[in-house]
Amino acid sequence: MTARRAATHFTRSLSQASAASPALPGYLGAAQSQSRRLATVPPPVTQNAAGAKGPTAMVFLNMGGPSTTDEVGDFLSRLFADGDLIPLGRLQSYLGPLISKRRTPKIKQQYADIGGGSPIRKWSEYQNEEMCKILDEISPETAPHKPYVAFRYADPLTDEMYTRLLDDGFGRGKGGRAVAFTQYPQYSCSTTGSSLNELWKWRQRLEGKSAADRTNGDGDGDGTIAWSVIDRWPVHSGLVEAFARNIEKTLAEYPEERRNEAVLLFSAHSLPMSVVNRGDPYPAEVAATVYAVMQRLNFSNPYRLCWQSQVGPSAWLGPQTSDTVEGYIHKGQKDLVLIPIAFTSDHIETLFELDQEVIPDSGHPETVKRVESLNGNPLFIRALADMAKAHLGSGISCSPQMELRCPGCKSERCAESKKFFKGQQSALASA
Ligand SMILES: C=CC1=C(C)c2cc3[nH]c(cc4nc(cc5[nH]c(cc1n2)c(C)c5CCC(=O)O)C(CCC(=O)O)=C4C)c(C)c3C=C
Numbered sequence: 386m387t388a389r390r391a392a393t394h395f396t397r398s399l400s401q402a403s404a405a406s407p408a409l410p411g412y413l414g415a416a417q418s419q420s421r422r423l424a425t426v427p428p429p430v431t432q433n434a435a436g437a438k439g440p441t442a443m444v445f446l447n448m449g450g451p452s453t454t455d456e457v458g459d460f461l462s463r464l465f466a467d468g469d470l471i472p473l474g475r476l477q478s479y480l481g482p483l484i485s486k487r488r489t490p491k492i493k494q495q496y497a498d499i500g501g502g503s504p505i506r507k508w509s510e511y512q513n514e515e516m517c518k519i520l521d522e523i524s525p526e527t528a529p530h531k532p533y534v535a536f537r538y539a540d541p542l543t544d545e546m547y548t549r550l551l552d553d554g555f556g557r558g559k560g561g562r563a564v565a566f567t568q569y570p571q572y573s574c575s576t577t578g579s580s581l582n583e584l585w586k587w588r589q590r591l592e593g594k595s596a597a598d599r600t601n602g603d604g605d606g607d608g609t610i611a612w613s614v615i616d617r618w619p620v621h622s623g624l625v626e627a628f629a630r631n632i633e634k635t636l637a638e639y640p641e642e643r644r645n646e647a648v649l650l651f652s653a654h655s656l657p658m659s660v661v662n663r664g665d666p667y668p669a670e671v672a673a674t675v676y677a678v679m680q681r682l683n684f685s686n687p688y689r690l691c692w693q694s695q696v697g698p699s700a701w702l703g704p705q706t707s708d709t710v711e712g713y714i715h716k717g718q719k720d721l722v723l724i725p726i727a728f729t730s731d732h733i734e735t736l737f738e739l740d741q742e743v744i745p746d747s748g749h750p751e752t753v754k755r756v757e758s759l760n761g762n763p764l765f766i767r768a769l770a771d772m773a774k775a776h777l778g779s780g781i782s783c784s785p786q787m788e789l790r791c792p793g794c795k796s797e798r799c800a801e802s803k804k805f806f807k808g809q810q811s812a813l814a815s816a
């Protein structure tokens with residue numbers, strides 16, 4: 386696919402989503418108005434109408450992506466500096482910059498080929514803003530809900546988000562409640578775990594006991610933000626429904642007599658086998674999502690789960706998506722439906738790797754199709770709001786599953802951050 390076709394595809398996927406969402410005509414406006422609002426002086430935190438528990442900060446966690454090709458170098462250098470994602474030990478500060486620098490031109494070209502940057506910031510800001518509007522209606526006792534985004538490797542980074550929270554009137558002796566809402570449906574220590582470790586790090590730096598005491602001066606370190614975490618949601622019924630409807634939409638493009646024989650290929654970002662063998666929960670949770678979606682579809686079609694985007698020479702979890710497509714084509718199975726199942730908005734893995742490599746390389750671009758990403762899907766955004774409401778009313782700071790470390794975990798960061806988020810249980814009670 387040429388760069389021009391890719392750019393058209395990129396704009397088309399945005400406008401397709403606009404058509405799917407009645408709220409979307411204001412999509413760009415919504416995202417821009419949030420950036421504008423965040424860039425200027427924020428409105429002060431005020432009590433909600435009922436004088437109850439709000440305001441509540443809703444913080445979306447994700448990896449982020451470069452919004453322009455000029456940001457690719459910084460994005461990759463942060464990514465390769467992250468020991469929770471790519472553990473290089475004492476060589477991290479030496480090898481990280483070296484690998485990222487070598488990789489930058491190739492990845493820059495891929496972002497150029499999908500239209501000049503990752504759409505993840507626009508989608509994340511839009512999804513959160515829309516979710517907060519719904520939450521204000523369905524959870525008035527915790528309103529107003531204020532949207533924030535914290536990316537691990539791109540702007541807005543975690544420290545920027547945290548500073549904004551403090552400037553908006555949370556913490557600094559006034560307390561307040563914030564929910565860290567991972568946007569990875571399935572938990573991996575290399576993704577959600579890394580974002581939470583980073584959040585914990587900045588919480589210690591900006592609001593640790595001594596920092597809090599410096600701001601409120603009473604010596605007991607209270608008045609800090611009470612944090613809770615939505616740490617995974619692999620089988621949430623709204624997520625499953627949104628995926629299932631998108632799959633049905635793609636299946637409807639096949640002639641009726643072939644429709645039930647098309648093979649559904651669920652594709653998730655792979656993990657190095659070292660991470661799998663450490664006991665990472667992600668493979669099992671991805672499989673849980675796949676099974677729940679198939680249950681919802683009444684097992685209408687044959688299916689497999691495969692794994693994409695491995696990086697570097699070490700062993701990764703397979704089978705690889707590209708090999709799987711090739712293998713089925715070789716066996717004469719040409720009707721294949723690719724379903725990105727571990728990421729909720731478009732990114733280079735969908736727009737470049739699947740659309741511009743796997744599908745054209747299959748030799749059958751008319752019968753190998755990709756299901757659209759959730760992006761601005763109103764069903765999906767409603768599901769996010771339902772999850773958030775249930776969490777806000779639950780009084781729990783994180784799931785019991787998050788409290789457990791991997792059997793092979795040797796990271797002090799994991800130990801400390803898990804202790805912190807579990808310990809927020811008591812802070813929540815008084816928030
Ligand atoms: C659930 C999704 C993801 C998991 C799990 C994951 C693990 C993981 N990733 C790397 C290394 C890289 N990932 C890169 C890009 C990238 N990764 C994901 C998602 C998951 N990664 C996405 C959505 C993206 C693209 C972002 C976008 O387009 O906006 C990259 C950079 C690109 C490249 O150089 O190829 C690297 C490197 C590891 C090592 C890992 C598990 C330990």
Ligand code: FES
Pocket residue numbers: 574578663665789790791793794795796799800
């Ligand atoms: S690596 Fe999984 S808890 Fe630390």
Ligand SMILES: [Fe+2]
Pocket residue numbers: 654694
């Ligand atoms: Fe990745």
